[in-house]
Amino acid sequence: MEPNTEALRRMARIAAHLQPSSTQMEGSSLLRRENCRAKGGAPGFKVAILGAAGGIGQPLALLMKMNPLVSVLHLYDVVNTPGVTADISHMDTGAVVRGFLGQPQLESALTGMDLVIIPAGIPRKPGMTRDDLFKINAGIVQTLCEGVAKFCPHAIVNLISNPVNSTVPIAAEVFKRAGTYDPKRLLGVTTLDVVRANTFVAEVLGVNPKDVNVPVVGGHSGVTILPLLSQVNPPCSFTPDEISYLTDRIQNGGTEVVEAKAGTGSATLSMAFAAAKFADTCLRGLHGDAGIIECSFVASQVTELPFFAAKVRLGRGGAEEIFPLGPLNEFERVGLEKAKKELAGSIEKGISFIRK
Numbered sequence: 243m244e245p246n247t248e249a250l251r252r253m254a255r256i257a258a259h260l261q262p263s264s265t266q267m268e269g270s271s272l273l274r275r276e277n278c279r280a281k282g283g284a285p286g287f288k289v290a291i292l293g294a295a296g297g298i299g300q301p302l303a304l305l306m307k308m309n310p311l312v313s314v315l316h317l318y319d320v321v322n323t324p325g326v327t328a329d330i331s332h333m334d335t336g337a338v339v340r341g342f343l344g345q346p347q348l349e350s351a352l353t354g355m356d357l358v359i360i361p362a363g364i365p366r367k368p369g370m371t372r373d374d375l376f377k378i379n380a381g382i383v384q385t386l387c388e389g390v391a392k393f394c395p396h397a398i399v400n401l402i403s404n405p406v407n408s409t410v411p412i413a414a415e416v417f418k419r420a421g422t423y424d425p426k427r428l429l430g431v432t433t434l435d436v437v438r439a440n441t442f443v444a445e446v447l448g449v450n451p452k453d454v455n456v457p458v459v460g461g462h463s464g465v466t467i468l469p470l471l472s473q474v475n476p477p478c479s480f481t482p483d484e485i486s487y488l489t490d491r492i493q494n495g496g497t498e499v500v501e502a503k504a505g506t507g508s509a510t511l512s513m514a515f516a517a518a519k520f521a522d523t524c525l526r527g528l529h530g531d532a533g534i535i536e537c538s539f540v541a542s543q544v545t546e547l548p549f550f551a552a553k554v555r556l557g558r559g560g561a562e563e564i565f566p567l568g569p570l571n572e573f574e575r576v577g578l579e580k581a582k583k584e585l586a587g588s589i590e591k592g593i594s595f596i597r598k
């Protein structure tokens with residue numbers, strides 16, 4: 243490269259920082275990606291977090307800034323993104339970070355994104371169910387997904403905002419209405435249930451949670467969270483008391499945190515960890531890595547319900563394969579029936595919110 247060309251590029255990058263208009267920063271970040279590619283680095287993906295200034299959004303932004311597969315990180319919220327962005331952008335990792343504040347900047351936040359992670363919305367307080375959040379969060383998810391449909395219709399969406407059992411159907415209806423719906427690209431994030439299940443099962447077994455994998459299917463609320471303890475990897479067995487304790491603790495893990503936080507919110511740090519883990523699997527899928535399998539709440543034919551959390555294989559197109567539930571024991575079969583009954587109502591509530 244000619245030295246004077248490099249000097250010009252450096253000046254452009256400094257100018258872009260001093261006056262960060264969308265095009266200037268975009269040009270600068272693209273340049274970095276090109277440089278990275280030219281040096282044989284990994285290809286980078288563009289990721290947006292909507293709700294980035296919140297309890298989940300901030301640590302999630304930090305973790306995504308550390309992900310080497312991310313070349314551009316857009317942080318969008320209706321409050322506080324300038325501060326969060328300035329802070330995160332000083333981390334000496336590769337991703338270029340940009341902040342966007344409020345609805346007028348949603349277009350710039352979303353344009354060109356490969357992956358959009360949505361933790362926007364209010365969290366629970368003690369005594370509330372996740373469904374109690376529907377009234378406020380349904381509208382937030384609708385607005386943001388309308389933005390996704392308009393400005394980055396091919397992005398993969400990771401939906402975190404509760405109640406997930408209803409917000410994923412809401413997003414699907416928004417995308418259908420816009421003519422952009424691809425069921426493989428809309429993924430409800432249930433990874434925290436798996437993360438908790440791995441942790442609690444490992445405690446009972448006395449092993450490292452990293453060495454345990456518990457499939458958790460169904461949905462993301464109370465009895466719809468169905469851990470398949472008969473399918474733990476590596477294979478192991480539990481006493482009836484252990485099964486009862488573990489199922490109850492996994493299903494009520496969210497409430498355990500809400501009560502411990504005593505009115506100041508719900509799980510944020512473990513959720514950011516889980517969301518970053520799930521986003522990483524999506525990015526590795528987009529990257530073309532083989533054998534990427536995680537549980538997620540997706541459009542599905544695994545049961546008679548239109549949506550269900552199950553193990554999915556992530557690839558370039560999103561959730562490219564959804565695995566059947568596999569053999570269930572009697573306890574799990576009873577749990578499945580309870581889960582389906584509650585899920586049916588929550589899914590219908592989400593669908594009719596948009597179709598009303």
Ligand SMILES: NC(=O)C1=CN([C@@H]2O[C@H](COP(=O)(O)OP(=O)(O)OC[C@H]3O[C@@H](n4cnc5c(N)ncnc54)[C@H](O)[C@@H]3O)[C@@H](O)[C@H]2O)C=CC1
Pocket residue numbers: 292293294295296297298299318319320321361362363364365366375379382385386401402403404405406431432433434435462507508509510513
């Ligand atoms: N899927 C899961 O496993 C989990 C889901 N959650 C859910 O995640 C959501 C967020 O939780 P927290 O981060 O703790 O809440 P929080 O209140 O700390 O943060 C939410 C953020 O969303 C922002 N926001 C609100 N309306 C917005 C809009 N229209 N556009 C962009 N941003 C908007 C707020 O300004 C705030 O910064 C809640 O609904 C919570 O129930 C929480 C834990 C686990």
Ligand SMILES: O=C([O-])CC(=O)C(=O)O
Pocket residue numbers: 365366372404434495496497499500508509
């Ligand atoms: O319980 C809540 O409200 C937040 C949540 O979804 C979880 O921690 O699993």
